[in-house]
Amino acid sequence: MRLYVLARNPTDSVTEGFLPAARGLGLDVTLLTDQPGAHRRGPAREALRGMEILECDVRDFRAVISRISAHHSPGAVFTNSDHLQTQAALAAEYFGLPGKDWRVALRTKDKAQMRRHLAASGADTVWSAELSADQDPAELISLDVPFPCVVKPREGVASEDVVLVDGPGDLVRRCVEIQARRPGAALVVEEYLAGELCTLETLGDGRVRHVLGGFRTEVSPPPHFIEERMTFVPAHPEPVTAQILAQLDALGVRFGACHTEFVVAEGRARLIEVNYRAIGDQCDLLLAQLLDVPLFEHILRTHLGEPLPSDLGARTDGRALLDYPCARSSGTLTAAPRASEVTAAGVRLTYRPLREVGERHELHGTNRDFLGVVRATGTDQAAVDRAVADFLAEHHWEITP
Structure with a gap:
């Protein structure tokens, strides 16, 4: 086949x-x-x-x-x-x-359409406005924009050109900058949703849906949203998971892998974005290892028309942490640790470089600033956290302007 x-x-x-x-x-x-x-x-x-x-x-x-x-x-x-x-x-x-409904794929990719659909279905309403590629950002001033707000490309990924703005002048300036970098791209302006940033990872075949756990995400200081650290969560509180699954149902997300980002504040869970695919940045590789299931095979089997088992047999005692050493300035990477893997004190730690020594890069303010990935798994979160902290303390990344 x-x-x-x-x-x-x-x-x-x-x-x-x-x-x-x-x-x-x-x-x-x-x-x-x-x-x-x-x-x-x-x-x-x-x-x-x-x-x-x-x-x-x-x-x-x-x-x-x-x-x-x-x-x-x-x-x-x-x-x-x-x-x-x-x-x-x-x-x-x-x-x-077999495959995903193209309407749902479009609905989740297009961030403006996702907001419209969730509001129309009664699942959740977030203030948002769409700025077409040929539209003057100054037109936004006439709208009742709630500040602070977030500006992002309507169909963007990896936090690229996602920025927090605190007033009308800043809003117009940021939109003009993004339009210059992304000619032809539409933008979305939406209210800032405060709360703890989390993810939910799911896998379905249109008949059954498995919740694989999720992550708590630590991001860089404003105005950017670089995902710098991910802590695995075997299970979010049941009411939180139920709210997210209800919103995914409203969108029609039922087939294959889905990586959903959301915030929780005072028990209320609200979607940030829905990525209708497996989580990336090596979190999926970690997830397969941590759950001890053939995750990638299961995802492919759904697209081959095979039903998922009612029980994946996933381990539930795993704990994990990923940390992404990040460039803080433009320049050439002149020192960095090599790829390594070590198991000690019940923790398996893997480091993979994402940028070669000698490479020069500008600062992007996105996940493209990652220099490498440190991922650690075990059964004790404190031990996992210590292993990552020790690795980061023992190694350094040097960038020369």
């Missing part, structure tokens, strides 16, 4: 998770991508050994359908990209294959 995987740039989720899982399931894999050169280099190249890579404008569902139609018959069409969920869903539907 042939699996078509849609991708843009290489990611750890695909390279270390989904491609090995597809190989283990005995699937023939064809990677459709608009960046074939990037996938033929580095770790992605090894993961794709023996697999087929075809160039395709994966942002266009018509190009995807045409490319598949002229090639081998598909058994499944899958993507873990934020940008390509609607395209993959449309292609799967065209070929009569």
Whole structure:
């Protein structure tokens, strides 16, 4: 059976998770991508050994359908990209294959549409306004904008160009800056939702839905929202989980993996955004290890039309922490620890660099400022936390302007 995987740039989720899982399931894999050169280099190249890579404008569902139609018959069409969920869903539907409802994929990707749908369904109402690509940000001044508020690209990812603003002048200035960086992109302005930032990770097949746990997220100081530390939560309080699942039901999220970000204040849970795919930044790799389940295989099996088991058999005693050493200035990385893995005192700690020594980067104010990932798992949270703290204290990252 042939699996078509849609991708843009290489990611750890695909390279270390989904491609090995597809190989283990005995699937023939064809990677459709608009960046074939990037996938033929580095770790992605090894993961794709023996697999087929075809160039395709994966942002266009018509190009995807045409490319598949002229090639081998598909058994499944899958993507873990934020940008390509609607395209993959449309292609799967065209070929009569299991997949996500393209309407739901669009509804969750488009942050303005998500807010409108949640309000119309009565699930939750958040003040928001949409600024089209050709619209003058000064027009926002006439609206009753609640300050502080958040500005973000309508279809953005990874906290890129997500910024907190505290007044009308700041709002206009930030919108003008983002429009200059992202010509053609629509923006969303919405009220700032205060509270503890968390995630909920789910997996469904349209019939059953499993809650895999979630994370508590620590972000950088305002005005940006860089996710700097993630602590695994085996189970959020039941009323909180129930509120989030009800909002996901209102959106129609029922199939495959979903990574949902939300805040909790005084017991009320409110969605920040819904990423209709598996969590990234190596949290999915950690989750599979921590729960001791073939997570990536389960996700692919749903797209092959196989039902999920009623009980995944996941471990419930695992505890984990991820920390992302982050650049604080532009410049060249001149010193950093190498990749390593060690197990001590019941804790397994893994470090993976995300930037090579000698590379120069500008400061983005997003997850692209990550220098590496420290992830630790065990059964005692205090021991896990100490292991990460000790690692960070023993190593340093140096950036030269």
